[in-house]
Amino acid sequence: MLTGEVPFKGDSQVAVAMKHVREEVPDVQTKRAEVSSALAAVLETATAKRMENRYADDAAAILAFLGEVMATQPTAFTHALAALDLITEGVTEIAVAGDRPDLVAAVHGRANASLAVGYGYSGILVSFLARHNPMAIVPVAILLGGISASGGLLQRRLDLPDAAVVVLQGILFVAILASETLYGRPWSRLWKTREAG
């Protein structure tokens, strides 16, 4: 899929099958130079001839890829925080589906039912923060996803507990929701309520 052609070519199906068995998959980077070395390394392991050299399953492969990217390209990683958050979610889904709690733990730092509950509620809050405007939901959601994803980074780089980012989100939400009262003509509004009360 990366190179646009199959790895092995042969005259007959038998020839292709024999090549599959005997030859190593050619290096992706020789066909397409722009493929990152991280991805190439992961592909090499994923297509290894001996089963025990391969990844245990898809989730492990994706995890390894994420790890390679983080190790080789830290700046690209920070730039892609929001996108990676999606991938992280995807890995979690795969890991949950495959009943591999250890992988969920590897992605999130831990596996926790109440944390998963929190994600759904963040969604409701995103809608509130976007003032229920569908177009505004996209940037707000990306921002929030970025903050969530940065939690893992905080944990790895600064040794902060993973809950730090939840606290930050909570404070952020409450502060923004409370500032709703200042929306519009804030001072005259506050003045009015004070007169009324």
Place this chain on the structure above:
Amino acid sequence: MADGSLGLWGVPLAMLAGAIRVSTPFIFVSVGECLTERSGRINLGLEGTLMMGAMSAYGVALGTDSPWLGVLVAAAVGLLLGALHAAICQLPRVNDIATGIGLMLFGTGLAFFLGKPFIQPKAPNLGAIELGWWSDIPQVRQALQVNHLFIIGILLAIGLAWALKNTRWGLIVRLAGESVDAALAIGVPVGRVRLIATSIGGAFAGIGGAFLSLYYPGSWNEGLSSGQGLMAVALVIFARWDPIRCLWASLLFGAAGAISPALQSVGVTQGYYLFSAAPYVLTLALMIASCSPERSLRGAPGELGAVK
């Protein structure tokens, strides 16, 4: 084989034990939320309050060796969180449901953040009253171990039901929940009534959290609550804003939650996860059975955001 000797009778017994043991946090949170909602405000942040209560109670019990001091501190923390929610919602144009969810994230996050050092050590437990002394069967004795907080919770529910119906304070709370205009007309400070009701509701939830970390399951970890606070808030609607029915709903919920492990212990191992969903299925079924197209939510306070 003492376990096998009871046979299928173990299932209802385990459900009784579950009703007594698991329901206590539900009782506290739902009775507290009942008071809050009767005053016309919804506090969805009680999940966070529950976790903060559990964490602070465990921390204090660990530090001072006194679990009851932990319960007191948990109530105080709940009071503060409730007051914070009420104070924010009192500002004009602030949505109490969204603020509640925000405070839920804040509370759980803060509890995880501050509670990291408490995950390993073992804090002293709240004791239990043995009500099974008359029986020789160990399972019965175990099922009838009743924690003090369970009894306090029942008394609170009955007391609140009585106070709402018969006292001047109860009348003022109900008035603030039914109609702000009428309350203002006779000079009731609606904001202050809701502040007090929400704070007390938060304190109840804090005590519920203390039960979780100090009695059953009796340790502090991050999966301790797993949504019990939210479920208790839903139970209030299920109980039609009546403290006594909150009590029954909590007991029912606790009993249904015990079905799955009880069936496992007598050898029914199929459909484990299905039976784990029993409380939720039961709640949904009862909600559907008790609804009717003619009347909308009966007993709902008129000023409640969700009903409007």
